[in-house]
């Protein structure tokens with residue numbers, strides 16, 4: 001198709017002390033453009049805001065951008081080819097970690113670009129819609145204080161959201177929050193692997209009365225599937241994990257390890273929308289619920305929404321719920337919610353809006 005050749009790939013770092021964002025803008029020679037986003041690395045207490053994302057940004061700039069620039073990108077099949085090109089070109093770096101994260105950012109931008117070019121929402125390009133709406137849960141930050149947790153949870157409930165995930169590992173605090181929120185609120189707990197195996201088992205037993213929808217990443221290290229499987233065997237609630245797998249193969253290994261009841265893939269870590277379709281396939285084959293991990297209000301959240309609508313196994317979506325009404329630096333507003341659910345996207349591409357969407 002004339003004008004469908006990729007002419008530039010640019011990264012944009014939106015610095016923020018706790019929630020930086022790394023956007024990727026891809027443009028074709030006719031001016032058509034797409035915006036993606038990828039993982040920001042990790043919070044480094046002693047680093048300047050924005051610097052933890054630099055290794056990923058540099059990898060995109062110096063290795064991946066030259067691989068895709070000059071190549072055609074007019075249809076989903078082109079994205080598959082470009083993904084394969086990037087995958088082959090990066091073998092000697094090791095495919096997981098910074099490489100798969102960097103590839104994810106370009107992949108999301110390519111899907112946005114092709115969706116806009118074809119005038120169709122990305123979800124339509126992934127496959128037929130499997131849902132009318134998908135419930136969201138408010139994913140609170142680490143707070144360590146029951147009053148602050150209840151205040152933030154109440155704001156989410158006031159916005160019509162019916163489920164709240166705590167990032168806490170203090171059992172009495174969690175039980176106190178459950179008591180104050182009442183039994184009608186769906187409650188999840190993400191320990192972010194703060195426990196060793198013994199501590200995780202003690203916490204799981206003590207949290208039985210909290211009636212949790214799931215207990216997430218109870219044990220450290222997150223990547224020890226055998227330890228997680230031992231916790232799951234004795235825990236009285238469903239166990240969820242998956243955000244720290246950086247490939248479809250890793251997610252499949254986790255799913256096959258008897259360690260989880262719920263898979264939580266992070267689309268901007270394991271390679272983007274292109275490989276997400278393979279995650280949908282194996283999860284459906286295994287009858288495994290897929291509740292995507294997401295800690296962004298930006299193209300990354302939108303990618304999960306578009307993927308979610310084409311995937312029967314996706315039955316919850318994670319919305320970061322920053323304390324005291326905090327926002328993400330890209331300025332994207334919360335998606336519109338109906339009865340605590342997101343509705344099927346209708347805008348072409350990913351539908352990214354906000355100040356940073358005006359780039360290029």
Ligand SMILES: [Mg+2]
Nearest residue numbers: 190216217243
């Ligand atoms: Mg988590």
